[in-house]
Amino acid sequence: MSDDTLSQANIQRFNDVAATWDDKPGRLAMARHVAAAMLKRLAPAGGGRMLEFGCGTGLITALLAPSFHQVVAMDSAPGMLAVLERKIEELPLKNVETFEGDLSQTLPEGAFDAIVSSMTLHHVADVPGLLKRLYGHLSPGGQVALADLDAEDGSFHGDKPGIAHNGFERDDIRRWLEAAGFANIDFDTAYTMEKIGEDGVLRQFPIFLVSAQREQ
Ligand SMILES: C[S@@+](CC[C@H](N)C(=O)[O-])C[C@H]1O[C@@H](n2cnc3c(N)ncnc32)[C@H](O)[C@@H]1O
Numbered sequence: 001m002s003d004d005t006l007s008q009a010n011i012q013r014f015n016d017v018a019a020t021w022d023d024k025p026g027r028l029a030m031a032r033h034v035a036a037a038m039l040k041r042l043a044p045a046g047g048g049r050m051l052e053f054g055c056g057t058g059l060i061t062a063l064l065a066p067s068f069h070q071v072v073a074m075d076s077a078p079g080m081l082a083v084l085e086r087k088i089e090e091l092p093l094k095n096v097e098t099f100e101g102d103l104s105q106t107l108p109e110g111a112f113d114a115i116v117s118s119m120t121l122h123h124v125a126d127v128p129g130l131l132k133r134l135y136g137h138l139s140p141g142g143q144v145a146l147a148d149l150d151a152e153d154g155s156f157h158g159d160k161p162g163i164a165h166n167g168f169e170r171d172d173i174r175r176w177l178e179a180a181g182f183a184n185i186d187f188d189t190a191y192t193m194e195k196i197g198e199d200g201v202l203r204q205f206p207i208f209l210v211s212a213q214r215e216q
Contacts (some may be wrong), residue, residue, distance in 0.1 A: 001164065003125045004106035009162035010079050010123050014056070018079035021057045026130045030191050031059035032207060034118045038145040039188035041069060041211035048113030051137070052087040053103045054120025058096070065093050072108045074099040096181035103130065111139040118147040119207075122165045128176040138214040146173075146183070147190050147209045153181065154187050173210055182212035 002163060014021075018043035022028065038060070047069030055061050057080050065071050073096055075081050081098045088096050099108045115134050124130050134144055148168030149156060157163045170187050177185050190209040194204050 002162055003102075006103060006123060006125060006162050007076055009133045012070065013160065013162050014075075014077035015079035016036045018057065018077065018083050022034050026154065026193060026195070027216070029205065030193055031063065031111055031118070033191035034207065035060045035063035036145045037147070037188050038064065038211075039211045041186065041188070042067075042114050042116075042143055043144050043211065045098065049110070050114040050116065051108060053107070053117045054097075054099050055084060055117070056065075058087050059091075060116070062087060062091065062093060065096050068114070069095060071096045072099050072112075073097070074101055074103065074108060074194075076100065078162065082118075087143070090139065094133050107133060110137075111142070112137055113139050113142045114145065115131060116145045119149070120171050121146060121148045122167065123162055125164045127165070127173075128179060131180040131182070135214055136181060140214045141212060142214050143211055144177075144213075145209060145211045147207055148155045150206045150208055152203075152205055152213040155199070155201075155203060158198045160215065167205075170208060170210070173208075177210070179211045181214065183215060184211070184213040 031205055049070045050060050050068040051072045053074045055075050061073045151167040151169050154166040188209045189206050191207045195203045
């Protein structure tokens with residue numbers, strides 16, 4: 001499936017679920033664990049500029065924002081960003097700005113000290129190409145911290161549209177990061193999600209966090 005077809009399917013799907021996205025306790029627990037694993041691997045001492053792509057309603061954005069000077073939270077679904085924009089007003093999150101865009105086409109301008117994302121890579125067809133583009137948007141010494149599903153049998157999403165990958169083999173991610181120029185590549189298991197599939201079977205889905213660094 002092309003990135004364009006995937007993008008359209010995802011914009012529609014995530015606009016439809018935006019209002020109730022934060023209602024699932026499992027999602028909040030995953031965001032807490034993934035954000036904590038990201039902060040352990042990132043070196044945000046003194047702040048810096050951070051990009052989160054596929055930020056959704058900002059579950060992770062809100063947890064990471066206090067550790068950075070400036071945060072750009074990017075997503076392609078305006079409905080998800082509208083939920084985050086309410087949080088920016090209400091919490092408030094004064095150092096967070098939103099950016100609506102399809103990351104297979106565009107990324108926000110300027111260099112970032114950290115680029116993070118959770119559960120979004122599996123929506124992108126050309127992950128090796130995206131990793132190369134992310135490298136070009138990092139400051140020297142800047143880091144990525146990317147979380148997603150370990151390779152699974154497809155039962156995590158069932159027949160939901162907009163899925164490009166049934167998780168990832170860690171060796172593939174490592175190879176793609178190395179090809180993009182990254183060093184200091186480390187993997188953690190940030191969380192294990194338990195989910196009942198459409199067949200009624202309870203399964204465990206480990207979520208990896210990979211961190212990697214652009215050369216100084
Ligand atoms: C599974 S949700 C994860 C949201 C959030 N990171 C979280 O953990 O709650 C995936 C998010 O990626 C966004 N997304 C999917 N494809 C995208 C693309 N091509 N460009 C930008 N955002 C995209 C969706 O709109 C959605 O908000």
